[in-house]
Amino acid sequence: MKNRTYTPADRFLMGLDQALQTLFGHPRVTERPNPAAQLPETDLSEEQRDRTARMMRINHTGEICAQALYQGQALTARLPAVRESMERSAQEENDHLAWCERRLRELNNRKSLLNPIWYAGSFTIGAAAGLAGDKWSLGFVAETEHQVCAHLEDHLGRIPLDDQKSRAIIQQMKEDELHHATLALEGGGAKLPGPIKLAMKLSSKVMTRSVYWL
Numbered sequence: 001m002k003n004r005t006y007t008p009a010d011r012f013l014m015g016l017d018q019a020l021q022t023l024f025g026h027p028r029v030t031e032r033p034n035p036a037a038q039l040p041e042t043d044l045s046e047e048q049r050d051r052t053a054r055m056m057r058i059n060h061t062g063e064i065c066a067q068a069l070y071q072g073q074a075l076t077a078r079l080p081a082v083r084e085s086m087e088r089s090a091q092e093e094n095d096h097l098a099w100c101e102r103r104l105r106e107l108n109n110r111k112s113l114l115n116p117i118w119y120a121g122s123f124t125i126g127a128a129a130g131l132a133g134d135k136w137s138l139g140f141v142a143e144t145e146h147q148v149c150a151h152l153e154d155h156l157g158r159i160p161l162d163d164q165k166s167r168a169i170i171q172q173m174k175e176d177e178l179h180h181a182t183l184a185l186e187g188g189g190a191k192l193p194g195p196i197k198l199a200m201k202l203s204s205k206v207m208t209r210s211v212y213w214l
């Protein structure tokens with residue numbers, strides 16, 4: 001498969017298929033079990049359940065964005081080594097996506113209606129990062145993952161301690177994101193300029209605020 005050359009039309013259709021799978025289907029996951037699977041369900045108050053579900057919805061959309069970023073980057077990354085090293089990370093993001101989606105259902109909530117918009121935006125940003133060159137694109141992954149870790153830590157501080165299932169998922173995600181960041185830095189990721197980091201923080205703020213409601 002890897003040696004095959006694809007035409008731009010092939011690539012476009014494959015990308016479209018991947019986008020639809022990510023947004024509406026069941027993307028391919030790894031062999032890893034859902035960290036919440038063996039943990040007991042808890043009795044949350046209506047208000048606690050709603051608030052937690054909205055946080056899981058944000059995390060779910062975050063994973064949609066992660067997929068889109070990786071897919072956009074894979075399209076434009078120059079070194080095949082970069083593509084390959086990101087493939088496993090991207091697949092682990094699919095685990096996160098599946099775990100968050102399942103937890104959302106268990107908490108009687110739904111995915112964000114804004115997912116297609118956030119997918120499109122993140123895909124474009126990922127492709128642009130890939131075009132800027134591999135060291136920037138890897139640096140972008142590392143910075144994104146570090147910001148996601150901080151955000152997940154914040155959620156861990158707000159999700160009820162009794163909700164072991166949600167917490168186990170977030171905890172595992174946090175470990176994975178940190179690992180993805182380390183891989184990207186080891187792969188030659190550059191440190192991003194301050195204004196770019198700030199712009200990333202601002203856009204993720206817009207995402208989390210909007211997805212909390214929609």
Ligand SMILES: [Fe+2]
Pocket residue numbers: 063066092093096173177
């Ligand atoms: Fe993730």
Ligand SMILES: [Fe+2]
Pocket residue numbers: 066089093145176177180
């Ligand atoms: Fe990640």
